[in-house]
Amino acid sequence: MAYELHLDRLLRAHQAELAALADAWLEAGADGFIVASDNRPLMAWPIGFSQNGAPSIKAPIEQRGLLLGELRVSGVTGTLQAARLAADARMLASLINLEADLDQMAAELVEAHDQLLALYDLSRSGRRTLALQETLATLTREAARLLHASGAFLGISDEGGERIIVQYPERSLSLELLAALLARARTAPGEIRLEREECTAQGLRGLDNLVLIPIEVKGVHNAGLGLYHASGGGVFDSPALKLARSVAEQSGMQIENALFHQEALANARIEAEMALARRVQMHLLPQQAPRVPGLDIYAITNPALQVGGDFYDFIPPFEDNFLFSVGDVSGKGLSAALLMAITRTALRSFAHSRPDARALDILASVNADLYNDFTEVGMFATAFLGQYIPETGVLTYVNAGHSPVIYCPRGSEARLLRADGTALGILSVSLCSAQTLQMNPGDVLIVATDGFSEARNAAGELVGYDRLCRITESLAHRSARGITDGWLTAIQEHVQGHPQGDDLTLLVLKGDEGS
Amino acid sequence: MELRDTQRDGVHILRIIGRFDAHEAKRVVSWFDEVVTSPPTRCVIALSEVEFIDSTALAALVQGMKRCRQLHGDVYLCALSQPVRTVFELTRLDRAFEIFAREDEAVTAFLR
DSSP: OOOOHHHHHHHHHHHHHHHHHHHHHHHTOEEEEEEEETEEEEEHHHHHOOOOOSSEEEEEEEETTTTEEEEEEOOOOSSHHHHHHHHHHHHHHHHHHHHHHHHHHHHHHHHHHHHHHHHHHHHHHHOOOOHHHHHHHHHHHHEEEEEEEESEEEEEETTTTOOEEEEESTTOOOHHHHHHHHHHEEEEEEEEEHHHHHHOOOOOOOOTEEEEEEEETTEEEEEEEEEEEETTTTOHHHHHHHHHHHHHHHHHHHHHHHHHHHHHHHHHHHHHHHHHHHHHHHHHSSSSSBTTTTTEEEEEOOSSSOOOSEEEESSSSOSSOOOEEEESSSSSSHHHHHHHHHHHHHHHHHHOOOTOHHHHHHHHHHHEEEEEHHHHHHHHHHHHHHHEEETTEEEEEESSOOOOOEEETTTTOOEEEOOOOOOOOSSSOOOOOOOOEEEHHHEEEEOOOHHHHHHOOOOOOBHHHHHHHHHHHHHHHHHHHHHHHHHHHHHHHHHHOOOOOOOEEEEEEEEEEOO | OOEEEEETTEEEEEEEEEOOOOOOOOHHHHHHHHHHOOOSEEEEEEEEEEEEOOOHHHHHHHHHHHHHHHTTOOOEEESHHHHHHHHHHHHTGGGTEEESSSSHHHHHHHHH
């Protein structure tokens, strides 16, 4: 605001005080007292006084080096009078300064109040929804309304480069052009402001001006709020820009909330799907141990994550030819679980389709069938396939890279049965051969997965194979379930609560000692 | 886990140091991605300073071996530490890989 206007307003606002000042000069012998600006009298005392010729004394009203006007007095002279008039002029200048500060403060107060109201409106409208797309639509619409802009747009891109752009009014501007602008905003040092010519050069025809403010979401400038005026729509002055920045900041917070909500929903969905996958996987495993003449059987599995790559299976019929398998797919989690299901099903299907097949043939065929699939995903599966004939008590087994497998004949030392072939999916041709065991009453065979042998305590000490053999010997007098429980207890005692990262599966067969 | 790679007479050599498990296996897969490009790809993996190896890590080695063989090369292993040797014997991966006592023996075997 021009100081001249301040002077004019000051004269009107403080007419009484100025009249008192003028009266004091008139009482001191002055003929007239004039406040002038631009060589034009603004006010004069006595009323109707008209100055003829030059004033006797005059003093400039200056503010920060700027000449605002002049005080003129006629009819008195002298140095003292000149100094008095100069002091009066300085007092007026000081009053003008205070008036200007007051105006400024009042304007800022009104602006702050307007902004607070606008932001309150924005946050209130943003609270109604947490869905990202809807949040962006609301923020865009409200930003355009609050800033009295012709239109607005909001864009956000995630780490994967996926981008969402929402604009108000819908389909006003080309999404490709907006995407290019938003990409520019991500690396720009500050906001981007385009005037009509630049808008046209960017392909944004019909716009008078545009401002694009980068928005920080999760600590990165990966979003932006754009506002524009169409032809004749106005300009973004300083208060509008300030408000736009506040709106952008507020938008950033609301977008973050919406993203957190979206992530929470996605996580909840994944958790629900994983829980379902776990149920499905658990359902694939035998729900109870079969009754097989001459054997006491017990098995458990405990995935490290929701689902795992370990499996065990009992393949019917059980009475005269009992087939069972234990396997461990490399890795953990969902990928391992999928391959576990494939491997378990392939073994079972082949056994069903060829009831007279030997364990060796089954494993070799499954390896040939699954080799390419395993190669494709860079994984493999160890597998132990056993075939027990109740009539003879002979157990024939094939071990494709599986460990630990522990055999403890009654009253003897437990020993590790080493694999003789590589795991499924490593070589296109199986190198396994069939081995046999005589399962007499009291003999124990344990087929576990490496989650047991590799369980470690806080000091990093593994359970190891020797310890598992000693544990087995100490438990061999128990039932299959008793041995299982004893193994689990022994492992827990070893690891002392140290978290384990691998799946645990254990199958115990014990030569039935009768009741 | 630390990886140190060198090259000798066209043979890529990778020394793995520390715990080689599911968390670290991806780095070895990436290393194979980088070096297994044109035939014949010949790699030597030195495992003398590996204190622990799990099935995901073994799968990374198997995956690298298969890819090298597809490109008329191979992966030779050398200087297996005792824990690694035990795992290789139990899983019979010693039947799938060529294993040498020393690194220079493995490299020389490629050059013969």
